[in-house]
Amino acid sequence: MSKKEEKIERLLSKTIDPVYKELAAKIGEENSRFMPHVFEAMANPEQAKIMNELPRPLEEIAEKLGLDKKTVEQHIQILFEKGLLFPGKTGWHLTRSWGALHDSAGASNPKHDDDDFFDLAFAKSMESNQWQIQEVKEGKKQKVRQIMRVIPRWESIRDVPGVLPHEDTSAILKHAEPIAQMECACKKIHRERECEGKIPTNTCFTIGRPAQYNIDRGAGKKLSYEEAMAIMAEFDKYPLVHLTGNTNQIPYLLCNCHNCCCGVFIRNTETKKLFNQHSLAKSRFIAVVDAEKCKGCGLCMKERCPVDAIQMKFYPEYDEERSFINEEECIGCGLCVVSCPAEARTMKLVRPPDHIPEPGSEPYATA
Numbered sequence: 008m009s010k011k012e013e014k015i016e017r018l019l020s021k022t023i024d025p026v027y028k029e030l031a032a033k034i035g036e037e038n039s040r041f042m043p044h045v046f047e048a049m050a051n052p053e054q055a056k057i058m059n060e061l062p063r064p065l066e067e068i069a070e071k072l073g074l075d076k077k078t079v080e081q082h083i084q085i086l087f088e089k090g091l092l093f094p095g096k097t098g099w100h101l102t103r104s105w106g107a108l109h110d111s112a113g114a115s116n117p118k119h120d121d122d123d124f125f126d127l128a129f130a131k132s133m134e135s136n137q138w139q140i141q142e143v144k145e146g147k148k149q150k151v152r153q154i155m156r157v158i159p160r161w162e163s164i165r166d167v168p169g170v171l172p173h174e175d176t177s178a179i180l181k182h183a184e185p186i187a188q189m190e191c192a193c194k195k196i197h198r199e200r201e202c203e204g205k206i207p208t209n210t211c212f213t214i215g216r217p218a219q220y221n222i223d224r225g226a227g228k229k230l231s232y233e234e235a236m237a238i239m240a241e242f243d244k245y246p247l248v249h250l251t252g253n254t255n256q257i258p259y260l261l262c263n264c265h266n267c268c269c270g271v272f273i274r275n276t277e278t279k280k281l282f283n284q285h286s287l288a289k290s291r292f293i294a295v296v297d298a299e300k301c302k303g304c305g306l307c308m309k310e311r312c313p314v315d316a317i318q319m320k321f322y323p324e325y326d327e328e329r330s331f332i333n334e335e336e337c338i339g340c341g342l343c344v345v346s347c348p349a350e351a352r353t354m355k356l357v358r359p360p361d362h363i364p365e366p367g368s369e370p371y372a373t374a
Contacts (some may be wrong), residue, residue, distance in 0.1 A: 024047075156250065206247065
């Protein structure tokens with residue numbers, strides 16, 4: 008057992024207030040070993056009891072718990088900043104699910120960073136991954152859910168006919184207001200990631216109402232369209248894949264994910280190995296290589312492709328090895344296209360618009 012695993016087991020062995028188990032149940036995580044302890048790492052018992060009473064009016068909560076309203080309001084503000092609460096038409100609400108809490112609490116203002124929370128949250132993420140995998144193993148689900156979808160790097164598809172607005176980062180950001188740049192929850196929670204110190208951590212963008220939520224709680228930096236596009240172009244230097252929610256609506260989230268630490272990629276590696284299914288949805292594109300232009304430098308294979316879809320292949324007509332793309336494995340991220348020094352790669356549209364599901368439909372694995 009690693010030191011990190013030993014630490015997590017110590018945290019799990021602590022006796023905690025039953026209110027934390029009640030909170031876990033409220034977001035559908037009553038069977039989780041970790042969720043009550045995740046809440047315990049983020050909120051003291053008084054704060055937990057306040058959350059457990061929401062969305063009741065704050066005056067009623069204060070009276071029931073024997074607190075003054077100002078104290079309740081102060082706790083609410085802290086919990087809001089941490090990403091545990093969000094404001095709604097009927098008052099304050101507990102974050103609705105583990106996935107939402109992972110993203111909001113993992114990317115909160117650095118003043119609320121807590122290593123115990125990060126380690127427990129990472130363990131909880133792995134637990135959720137295993138639950139989804141177990142559903143397929145037991146036959147409860149025939150295919151792996153694909154909650155997130157790849158969006159190609161904009162420069163790789165800007166001249167390709169047929170690009171849809173919800174797969175074009177330029178179009179997505181052009182009509183967004185506001186835009187907020189945030190820390191990546193996955194990178195912060197995965198404290199032993201291979202890319203630490205090599206990849207920026209402020210790589211996620213939220214759009215519209217979620218962006219305003221993150222700006223208001225001090226977790227997001229407001230950007231103009233021009234600023235956002237300049238940052239996206241800067242990120243082309245790194246092996247970061249755009250991921251967003253897998254529906255055909257204009258997304259509210261644009262992640263720039265690295266395959267060593269992104270929860271989606273971690274789960275994808277396992278589901279590909281176990282079931283030969285991707286747990287992330289490919290884009291509608293694949294990369295293609297012009298072998299005549301390829302110089303065989305290997306940059307695409309060694310540093311850029313996040314799913315090992317590129318190999319070097321001997322071409323008799325050139326009497327040397329040059330790049331070759333396994334089209335079945337390519338996820339259509341465009342990373343190899345924007346970084347090829349020989350400009351030997353382009354993107355090809357290969358999937359129809361209905362490859363991207365309608366909102367509300369179940370996004371399961373497809374080709």
